[in-house]
Amino acid sequence: MLSISDIIKSHRPDLGPYEDIYKHFHANPELSYQEEETAAKIVGYLEKLNTFEIHAGIGGHGLAAILKNGPGKTILLRADIDGLPVEEKTGLPYASKKRMKDVDGVEKPTMHACGHDVHITGLLMAAETLVKAKEQWKGTLILCFQPAEERAGGAIAMVKGGLYDRVPKPDVVVGGHVMPFRAGVIGTKTGLIASSADSFKLHIKGRQAHASMPHKGLDPIVQAASTILRLQTIVSREVDPSDFAVVTVSAINAGDAENIIPQEADLKLNVRTGVPETREHVLGSIKRIVEAEAVASGSPFKPTLTPTTNFPFLYNDGNVTAALESTFAAHFGTDYNSNIPRLSGSEDFGILATSINKPSCFFLYGGWDTDTYDKAEKEGRLKELPVNHSPFFIPDMRRSLVTGAEAYVVAALTFLGGGEGEGDGALGGGGSFEGDHVA
Structure with missing residues (x-):
């Protein structure tokens, strides 16, 4: 043969x-x-x-x-x-x-x-x-x-x-x-x-105002920036270094004029993990951080985290x-x-x-x-x-x-x-x- x-x-x-x-x-x-x-x-x-x-x-x-x-x-x-x-x-x-x-x-x-x-x-x-x-x-x-x-x-x-x-x-x-x-x-x-891969859209609602009067508005860009930075600590401080995880903020869209604090910010997130238990922990941490940064910003608006795609x-x-x-x-x-x-x-x-x-x-x-x-x-x-x-x-x-x-x-x-x-x-x-x- x-x-x-x-x-x-x-x-x-x-x-x-x-x-x-x-x-x-x-x-x-x-x-x-x-x-x-x-x-x-x-x-x-x-x-x-x-x-x-x-x-x-x-x-x-x-x-x-x-x-x-x-x-x-x-x-x-x-x-x-x-x-x-x-x-x-x-x-x-x-x-x-x-x-x-x-x-x-x-x-x-x-x-x-x-x-x-x-x-x-x-x-x-x-x-x-x-x-x-x-x-x-x-x-x-x-x-x-x-x-x-x-x-x-x-x-x-x-x-x-x-x-x-x-x-x-x-x-x-x-x-x-x-x-x-x-x-x-x-x-x-x-x-x-x-x-695995989990993707989300994150919508952060603010309050629009003149750039010269920030105290009258609620800046979703600042809240988004704090959220992005804090999300990076999940992998560096919550995941075992011998494990695998990636949290990526791959898009952010907010505002269109240099003298206006915008009404809202929209972000896109992508999460990769190699162990089911780690996946659950990371996804839970993302939800916790997103909501906590809204509280830290003094926002009465709860951010919306919407799943888009999921790879098993x-x-x-x-x-x-x-x-x-x-x-x-x-x-x-x-x-x-x-x-x-x-x-x-x-x-x-x-x-x-x-x-x-x-x-x-x-x-x-x-x-x-x-x-x-x-x-x-x-x-x-x-x-x-x-x-x-x-x-x-x-x-x-x-x-x-x-x-x-x-x-x-x-x-x-x-x-x-x-x-x-x-x-x-x-x-x-x-x-x-x-x-x-x-x-």
């Missing part, structure tokens, strides 16, 4: 057409909940393979494609498809110049600043590889192209929108993300792989990850890291698995071209390299596409009987993962 690496080598498609596909998606990003053209393009590419049963319009612009290839396990491979309200500054000839209205109705420049264009194209490339290699595996393959990941709503929307009424419930769910690591590097990590903790199942450790190590060799650094960002990917009590694994892989990365590392400037969500973030197209696509294929063949000594054996003799599932 051929190894997984042999199967990939024998059946992978030419990279050239997928470079063109990537460039199209990169130049034409769409914001969360508005990925209509992106979804239509994906459907068009899948239809050319003339193999998949395609279901579109799931939970908005989500779509899933099914390939049933005899008896066996079922695996779902996921890629997210939305862009960000970021103005691209990479200078690439195919840089995005697109603008869209965001959820607040404000027109914003739009960019694939998080690499979702890599994810889309990589999964499409993996799909063609697995179609060409149909004789080498058995089971059911599900491709899931998920919208609105950046707004933490796409996965749950697809589940509530009937994803598992249209496709079989998978035995295992696998996803991945391109990161600002050295191109070619790929890794997994057992247990917690991504933090993301855990990699032990058995699934162990199976992938074996096949990833065999295929990627020394580029594979079985203890990749945990994602400090957050993901809603896990909902596709936890909603049906199935196990999952989320892998991470590098996108920075090797020359740039190695030079920065040698000079001690790695922290200067643009990261996800930066207007300058641009993965090495060829290396990141190949790594992402091959990772999807390796994952599929690990559980669908592809490759010598792999397949059902990785499932513990065809058993279930659910006993080791971390919810």
Whole structure:
């Protein structure tokens, strides 16, 4: 029997057409909940393979494609498809110049600043590889192209929108993300792989007055400033230094004239934690501080703290990850890291698995071209390299596409009987993962 690496080598498609596909998606990003053209393009590419049963319009612009290839396990491979309200500054000839209205109705420049264009194209490339290699595996393959990941709503929307009424419930769910690591590097990590994320809008009400008569007003900017500074003490003074937490005030809007104390101030907050107990403590502290600073300001108005988005903790199942450790190590060799650094960002990917009590694994892989990365590392400037969500973030197209696509294929063949000594054996003799599932 051929190894997984042999199967990939024998059946992978030419990279050239997928470079063109990537460039199209990169130049034409769409914001969360508005990925209509992106979804239509994906459907068009899948239809050319003339193999998949395609279901579109799931939970908005989500779509899933099914390939049933005899008896066996079922695996779902996921890629997210939305862009960000970021103005691209990479200078690439195919840089995005697109603008869209965001959820607040404000027109914003739009960019694939998080690499979702890599994810889309990589999964499409993996799909063609697995179609060409149909004789080498058995089971059911599900491709899931998920919208609105950046707004933490796409996965749950697809589940509530009937994803598992249209496709079989998978035995295992696998996803991945391109990161600002050295191109070619790929890794997994057992247990917690991504933090939770809670976002809020904070509205502080004041009393408007002339700037020359501050005693007649109630300054929401001063109250906001005190609140911002005090919020920073949560992590520095209330969280164990060996633990992980981040409290970020990412936006503040108040006033529009230099001689007017404004009526109100609006802030946006983002909170990241790595342990459920720490999350509860931090969120409680935020509420306490917000209300206490209003009292300290002598304000009769209670600030309004409104939740906007929530990403749950993301855990990699032990058995699934162990199976992938074996096949990833065999295929990627020394580029594979079985203890990749945990994602400090957050993901809603896990909902596709936890909603049906199935196990999952989320892998991470590098996108920075090797020359740039190695030079920065040698000079001690790695922290200067643009990261996800930066207007300058641009993965090495060829290396990141190949790594992402091959990772999807390796994952599929690990559980669908592809490759010598792999397949059902990785499932513990065809058993279930659910006993080791971390919810």
